[in-house]
Amino acid sequence: MEFKMVVDKSITEQVQEFQLIAKKIALYGIALDKNIHVGAIVSKHPPSWKVYRSKLLDKKEDFTLEQLLQHLQIE
Template structure:
């Protein structure tokens, strides 16, 4: 008799299993397991929050940047430009006139006369012209 039971076909063995929750696919899994779209939306929200935080950090660094008399002006302008370039890469556009004005306004106290001279010029300077002017001063 045991041999007869062991020789039952596989479909008969499966259908003869008692219907218990552990043998059935969990219906709640369909509602509790995250769908790919939910995973995508969550990851996107996390990324956007990190990106916004990063942008705020870059803008903050740009606004709070201070030039000092102890370091080379060229070196400090390059450092400031690096921050500006990172901001541009992050998708925030900075007009060239704005960038030039920001650099002029951040010149150290010992450059007060030069800063005043640049601010009263009628024509706008490009970044390249400003760098050339600052290197000759």
């Protein structure tokens, strides 16, 4: 299964869909590491978000999923 951002839906909506997928996977006893979860979301932003994506990836701190969602809503 591949998760790829699309331009016809909001980023927030797509992140919520990804979270639902992660929860379904967790029901089978497979937990996603939080850093991988956040990294997957950041890395799959559309090309128009390239500068923002690079800014997030260059930060030294690890983001929680909640912090990432706050950043996305502001952006």
